[in-house]
Amino acid sequence: MKIHEYQAKNLFSSYGIPVEKYVLCNVANEAVTAYDGLNMERVVVKAQVLTGGRGKAGGVKLAKNREDVKQYATDILGMSIKEFPVTKIIVSEAVNIGSEYYVSFVIDRNTKSVILMMSAEGGMDIEEVAEHSPEKIHKFAIDPFIGVPDYLARRFAFTIFEEINQVNQLAVILQKLYKLFVDKDASLAEINPLVLTKEGNLIAIDAKMTFDDNALYRQPQIHALFEPTEEEKTEAYAKEKGFSYVHLDGEIGCMVNGAGLAMATMDMIKLYGGTPANFLDIGGSSNPNKVIDAMTLLLKDPKVKVVLINIFGGITRCDDVASGLLTAFEQLKTDIPVIVRLTGTNEKQGRDMLAGTRFKVAETMGEAVQLAVGSNQSTVIKTS
Ligand code: GDP
Numbered sequence: 001m002k003i004h005e006y007q008a009k010n011l012f013s014s015y016g017i018p019v020e021k022y023v024l025c026n027v028a029n030e031a032v033t034a035y036d037g038l039n040m041e042r043v044v045v046k047a048q049v050l051t052g053g054r055g056k057a058g059g060v061k062l063a064k065n066r067e068d069v070k071q072y073a074t075d076i077l078g079m080s081i082k083e084f085p086v087t088k089i090i091v092s093e094a095v096n097i098g099s100e101y102y103v104s105f106v107i108d109r110n111t112k113s114v115i116l117m118m119s120a121e122g123g124m125d126i127e128e129v130a131e132h133s134p135e136k137i138h139k140f141a142i143d144p145f146i147g148v149p150d151y152l153a154r155r156f157a158f159t160i161f162e163e164i165n166q167v168n169q170l171a172v173i174l175q176k177l178y179k180l181f182v183d184k185d186a187s188l189a190e191i192n193p194l195v196l197t198k199e200g201n202l203i204a205i206d207a208k209m210t211f212d213d214n215a216l217y218r219q220p221q222i223h224a225l226f227e228p229t230e231e232e233k234t235e236a237y238a239k240e241k242g243f244s245y246v247h248l249d250g251e252i253g254c255m256v257n258g259a260g261l262a263m264a265t266m267d268m269i270k271l272y273g274g275t276p277a278n279f280l281d282i283g284g285s286s287n288p289n290k291v292i293d294a295m296t297l298l299l300k301d302p303k304v305k306v307v308l309i310n311i312f313g314g315i316t317r318c319d320d321v322a323s324g325l326l327t328a329f330e331q332l333k334t335d336i337p338v339i340v341r342l343t344g345t346n347e348k349q350g351r352d353m354l355a356g357t358r359f360k361v362a363e364t365m366g367e368a369v370q371l372a373v374g375s376n377q378s379t380v381i382k383t384s
């Protein structure tokens with residue numbers, strides 16, 4: 001789960017990590033009031049969106065008077081950055097930047113630990129630094145039993161600073177950021193840039209945090225900040241219904257019992273030239289309510305043109321599944337083509353029950369997938 005810069009800065013502040021003053025605004029007029037309230041000549045107007053690269057997209061502007069603030073606030077509130085519409089901005093105290101650094105704690109799967117990453121070349125081009133001069137990014141694996149005690153914090157800080165005053169400031173920031181990271185079950189805590197001001201102070205002028213979704217149950221303060229996208233809302237609905245669901249970009253909606261079979265179904269769709277709209281494991285049982293919930297979920301996606309139901313009857317009997325499907329579709333109002341592949345216990349009875357109904361019935365997986373891919377193509381031709 002991601003949070004906004006202003007939310008991450010609130011957390012930074014509560015952990016004693018220095019951030020500049022800022023005011024959150026939803027409309028341009030509030031930004032002007034915020035400017036008056038901050039009572040400084042230069043401020044920065046910044047888009048609050050759950051994606052990076054705002055500076056390069058024109059979402060960060062330095063304003064020198066009320067007119068600038070009004071103009072930039074209006075412009076930024078009217079834009080979208082990487083498809084995220086900007087609905088909030090902050091007006092923040094402008095900082096006199098001496099130099100920009102990069103600092104982050106992140107989960108590293110190679111070392112199976114949290115690592116600290118630091119660079120003296122922070123700022124908007126950090127991705128290029130990482131690609132073209134990776135030696136300029138220092139990485140340190142953190143031992144969870146040791147954490148970041150004073151001596152390590154100073155040792156790390158010396159890799160980017162020489163002056164003891166700066167080293168000491170950074171050491172404290174590293175310790176606080178690590179504590180915040182661990183306390184809140186974060187998967188990323190990033191400051192880019194961490195700025196050394198012309199006055200000699202270190203301050204976080206940007207803040208980015210993401211959190212481990214599996215830990216949100218024990219992080220109510222963080223969970224409360226969750227702003228789901230449409231896709232995430234659908235995934236939350238699926239979770240509530242007890243499904244394993246992942247949204248994808250394709251046109252063939254899949255309803256499958258068992259995760260392995262669901263993976264194989266997606267592979268086969270690709271093999272025959274189609275694109276799966278989702279991964280969906282509805283688990284065992286033939287309960288019609290489950291089918292209704294799963295269909296409701298699939299039909300929320302406007303891209304879905306055909307539904308492929310792939311059921312392997314083990315403990316679940318195919319005739320039960322067939323009667324569940326018939327009951328469920330009596331209640332569902334949709335003309336969408338539905339292909340059903342039933343195999344396993346009582347498969348013949350199941351298929352016979354579905355013969356001559358709204359379902360197209362297939363015996364093998366290959367046949368079912370070809371039917372789905374084919375009927376999807378014919379729908380495309382019809383609409384064009
Ligand atoms: P990002 O592009 O989404 O990472 O947004 P940032 O918050 O990192 O801002 C992008 C860039 O804007 C920074 O790297 C700075 O160079 C510049 N910037 C941000 N805040 C200030 C500020 O207070 N003063 C000045 N002079 N520049 C700033």
Ligand code: MN
Pocket residue numbers: 123192193206
């Ligand atoms: Mn940044």
